[in-house]
Amino acid sequence: MHWLDHSTAFFLSELSFYDYGSISFWGHNLSNSLANKYSTNICFCMKNRVGVGFRRDIADEFLHNDNFNPDFIEFAPENWMGMGGYWKKILDKAAEKYPVTCHGLSLSIGSSEPLDYGFLKELKVFLNDCNVEIYSEHLSYTKSKNAHLYDLLPIPFREDAVKHIIQRIKEVQDILERKIAIENVSYYTPVGAQMQESDFIKSIVEESNCDLLLDVNNVYVNAFNHKYDAMQFIDDMPLDKVAYIHMAGHEKVSDDLIIDTHGQAIIDPVYDLFEYTISKIKPIPVLLERDFNFNQFNSIVDEFKQLKAITSKHWEVSHVS
Amino acid sequence: MYLSQETKQLQHKLANYCRTGKYESIEGVSKSRVKQYRRLVFNNVKNTLNQAYPITVEWLSDDDWLFLVNAFFENHDAQTPKIWEMPREFMEYVAESNFSEKLNKPALNDLLLFEWVEIEVHTMTDVQLEPYLLKGDYLYDTLVLAPEYSLQKLSYPVHILNADKAVEQKGDWFIYVFRDVDSGVVQFLNISVLHTFVLEKLYEKPQSLAELLPLVSSIFGFTEESQLKEHVKNFIADLHVKGALIGFRK
Numbered sequence: 001m002h003w004l005d006h007s008t009a010f011f012l013s014e015l016s017f018y019d020y021g022s023i024s025f026w027g028h029n030l031s032n033s034l035a036n037k038y039s040t041n042i043c044f045c046m047k048n049r050v051g052v053g054f055r056r057d058i059a060d061e062f063l064h065n066d067n068f069n070p071d072f073i074e075f076a077p078e079n080w081m082g083m084g085g086y087w088k089k090i091l092d093k094a095a096e097k098y099p100v101t102c103h104g105l106s107l108s109i110g111s112s113e114p115l116d117y118g119f120l121k122e123l124k125v126f127l128n129d130c131n132v133e134i135y136s137e138h139l140s141y142t143k144s145k146n147a148h149l150y151d152l153l154p155i156p157f158r159e160d161a162v163k164h165i166i167q168r169i170k171e172v173q174d175i176l177e178r179k180i181a182i183e184n185v186s187y188y189t190p191v192g193a194q195m196q197e198s199d200f201i202k203s204i205v206e207e208s209n210c211d212l213l214l215d216v217n218n219v220y221v222n223a224f225n226h227k228y229d230a231m232q233f234i235d236d237m238p239l240d241k242v243a244y245i246h247m248a249g250h251e252k253v254s255d256d257l258i259i260d261t262h263g264q265a266i267i268d269p270v271y272d273l274f275e276y277t278i279s280k281i282k283p284i285p286v287l288l289e290r291d292f293n294f295n296q297f298n299s300i301v302d303e304f305k306q307l308k309a310i311t312s313k314h315w316e317v318s319h320v321s
Numbered sequence: 322m323y324l325s326q327e328t329k330q331l332q333h334k335l336a337n338y339c340r341t342g343k344y345e346s347i348e349g350v351s352k353s354r355v356k357q358y359r360r361l362v363f364n365n366v367k368n369t370l371n372q373a374y375p376i377t378v379e380w381l382s383d384d385d386w387l388f389l390v391n392a393f394f395e396n397h398d399a400q401t402p403k404i405w406e407m408p409r410e411f412m413e414y415v416a417e418s419n420f421s422e423k424l425n426k427p428a429l430n431d432l433l434l435f436e437w438v439e440i441e442v443h444t445m446t447d448v449q450l451e452p453y454l455l456k457g458d459y460l461y462d463t464l465v466l467a468p469e470y471s472l473q474k475l476s477y478p479v480h481i482l483n484a485d486k487a488v489e490q491k492g493d494w495f496i497y498v499f500r501d502v503d504s505g506v507v508q509f510l511n512i513s514v515l516h517t518f519v520l521e522k523l524y525e526k527p528q529s530l531a532e533l534l535p536l537v538s539s540i541f542g543f544t545e546e547s548q549l550k551e552h553v554k555n556f557i558a559d560l561h562v563k564g565a566l567i568g569f570r571k
């Protein structure tokens with residue numbers, strides 16, 4: 001009967017390059033986000049909160065490893081919305097144990113076609129049902145000519161795209177009745193760029209009244225690949241709008257190219273850039289993203305602890321209330 | 322719409338390259354670097370399909386599989402925002418495009434369906450049930466079946482045999498696929514047309530076997546009702562053992 005032996009659990013264990021999948025529920029009652037229209041939904045109370053991406057491959061570690069205590073978990077709503085059965089039970093357990101943030105994949109904020117209103121409607125119910133405090137998305141597009149590509153493509157850095165995206169972020173925020181956080185993405189080639197990436201991001205974030213999810217590894221990767229100064233880039237960001245930080249590993253595939261894999265350990269220069277960044281901003285949640293190579297789970301725990309140590313050093317000393 | 326035609330075109334061109342692998346010059350794009358996008362995007366789609374259809378991947382030649390994945394990604398506009406649902410669109414696309422004939426693989430559509438249905442039942446939204454009793458009478462109590470299920474008709478028994486061998490046994494094959502309410506594990510049962518009819522009716526309107534048997538008898542033209550009763554009762558008892566019958570209502 002081996003024809004029946006293949007397991008769905010395996011299929012759903014690793015859905016994609018960016019772990020196209022994850023989401024969850026706060027186990028305890030938090031303020032209703034609907035009541036906070038246009039105010040930030042972030043209400044992480046502790047000053048020093050470090051979360052870890054919740055992935056199916058390591059779900060057990062989140063549920064049963066006593067040496068691993070992230071402050072919150074993050075996953076992609078698309079990978080859990082409308083799903084029942086085994087994984088719903090696992091998700092419910094994780095959400096009972098941890099506060100949750102969501103990092104979307106398919107909104108495609110940069111696309112030319114209209115937003116997917118059916119998807120947004122389902123997403124809104126999901127985020128509210130689950131009391132998700134931060135919903136973030138990528139400053140990229142994943143859909144073109146009405147077809148999903150399921151990966152993050154770079155938007156041309158242009159004034160018309162800025163205006164287009166500002167209007168779309170506003171529309172999304174109106175529909176979801178919550179502020180969203182937009183993430184700077186890694187990219188391997190610019191496309192018809194007419195402005196600096198930093199100006200592109202800054203204009204969008206400032207004018208759409210959204211938050212910025214600053215992915216420090218993405219800044220490092222882009223600075224390396226496109227030969228700019230990472231610290232200067234951080235300085236150019238609207239740092240008062242940064243509501244959430246991502247940290248991750250990457251892979252250097254040639255002398256002049258790094259791919260943002262989320263599959264390796266964070267390297268020291270990225271930690272350095274992280275320290276530089278957090279020394280300039282108020283305490284906000286920090287997330288360790290890892291989508292592949294889970295076999296050395298202890299090293300992921302170590303990375304989490306390292307991030308925790310760095311944030312404690314900066315934020316618990318300089319922001320004692 | 323603030324986006325200019327020119328910017329739209331840039332975005333479409335990059336997306337098109339990712340879907341087809343055929344590069345047409347795009348303004349301000351590094352030709353060597355842009356290859357990373359085709360590689361990443363295509364691998365993501367291919368890996369997702371590989372994980373959804375492991376038996377099909379093993380059965381087809383690498384060339385045939387790659388041909389299907391390429392054809393799908395290039396020609397089909399994927400609609401679901403959830404990548405884990407995308408393999409269903411692949412299955413539908415392959416069937417609509419008649420690739421089973423083109424590749425001379427008659428069992429292809431059935432095999433894809435068989436593999437997809439497992440994912441579908443495994444992930445389908447939980448159905449909330451009214452309270453029920455764990456013990457009862459197979460004949461006179463209303464039967465409560467596992468609520469997450471699918472009944473499928475196949476032309477080839479790909480659920481029992483290798484897809485090449487299954488082709489030799491073309492016919493009407495029925496499978497009952499259900500999700501165990503406790504473990505979430507999906508089970509397949511090879512059933513007859515009569516069993517399929519019984520299950521369809523029980524899912525349509527929960528009832529007892531005693532209520533349902535006269536209809537079964539008239540449809541299938543049984544003269545010996547006691548024989549039918551015994552047969553269906555045994556089937557239901559078997560479903561109970563296997564976890565498909567989960568309880569009873571008085």
Ligand SMILES: [Fe+2]
Pocket residue numbers: 183215246247289
């Ligand atoms: Fe990120």
